[in-house]
Amino acid sequence: MRFLIRRFLALGGVLIASSMIVFCALYLAPGSPEQFLVQGRTVSPEVLDAIRAQYSLDDPLPVRYWNWLSGVFTGDMGRSLLTQQDVGALLASRIPTTLSLAAYAAALIIICGIGLGIVAGTRGGVAERIVIFASNLGIAVPTFFAALVLMSVFSVGLGWFPVFGAGEGAVDRVWHLTLPALALSLPSIAVIARITRTAIVEESESEHVLIAVARGLPRRVILWRHTVRNSLLPVTTAVGMHIAGLVAGAFVVEYAFTLDGTGALLVNSVQRKDFAVVQAIALIMVIAFGVVNLLVDLLYTVIDPRVRLKKGA
Known part of the structure; x- marks a missing residue:
């Protein structure tokens, strides 16, 4: 408390x-x-x-x-x-669109970024090389260029997803926000995958993991309880930073996909010196950063009880 x-x-x-x-x-x-x-x-x-x-x-x-x-x-x-x-x-009228986009992108970062990093760090070989190459490509591609490529391929070319608007209702909104969320989260997925892979490789060579191997513990227990769990602290920090930045970075994607969110409103308000709107959106962004950082601190104590004991001391 x-x-x-x-x-x-x-x-x-x-x-x-x-x-x-x-x-x-x-x-x-x-x-x-x-x-x-x-x-x-x-x-x-x-x-x-x-x-x-x-x-x-x-x-x-x-x-x-x-x-x-x-x-x-x-x-x-x-x-x-x-x-x-x-x-x-x-x-x-605009915050629900931005929050939906940021939440969708955050889910992609957590699932795809950490998942790919775990695959690369635990399996090695071809899977590791593919993840490293894909992450390098994802880091190098700017968000606006990723948005253009996704629109050209999956919307204009294949016609699988709409190219503008946020949709009506839960299912329709997910369908409309899939490409924007992927474009927004792609660089973060690449970074989180690299960080997760590096953390797992380093943790697998730590002393307590080698002792667990010497004791003959099952590989599944060693992998998830001793390797993956202990490597999640630096990963959690990186994930929190990237998720906190989604609200601020959403304006590029909102412009590209014609989404009626706070990012597009912020750019327009800055250009027109609409002080009250800029101040309100900036305050919302600061609150988002603070809340995410608070959640990350609380998650530390769940991942590693030693952090909770240290805080209590």
Whole structure:
């Protein structure tokens, strides 16, 4: 319980510090909201003053930050400068698409990345060489290029999957998001497969595994209880980092497959200086990173009880 309390307090501190950095960086960047609102037209100083007063741009930066942060805690993230919609309502219609895409990609990373790494690390030979070659290729291929290749082959060429939209309903959404999730997760699958394979090879040569072999334990027990399980700590760290980055990296795939998610909205909002939307999406990304890191820390204690004992000490 003490460990959980410390982790939640640390997560809260990171969220506050990150939100402060994001908030200040947007206002320090070139350009201003009122310049976007007037669209380059020449307006009187009175009109500019009215715009600044409407959006509280004349308040000191700490006051603006406090007003925004207190609004977030009450569920009020402000209004979009571009559409005049409530930011919470605007994100509510887009977050399910991004979360579905990120969850699908995360499942592919865990299943395919760790699975291929285990195959390469335990079997060796041709299987290991194939996994290494495929992982090198996956790491070298950029996400946008992978998206174009997948669309050309499996959508335009074979017609197996749709090329745009997120679908309606659970089954239709899975069908629509298969290619985007594969394009988003492909580099991470390659990295996780290499890390898993290396961790298993190194663990198989450790002292306790050699002792288990000398004692004549069954190969299945040695493989899963002593080799694979003990090699999962570095793999878990890498998986957590890649999954946490899925929300931030989804905008490329969302643009390529015309998905109505938060990534595409973020790019459009940054270009148009829609501060309230950018701040809200950035805060969501920070929360995603913090939550995933917290889950990784908790998973450590499940994989290796020694970590739990150390935390308790």
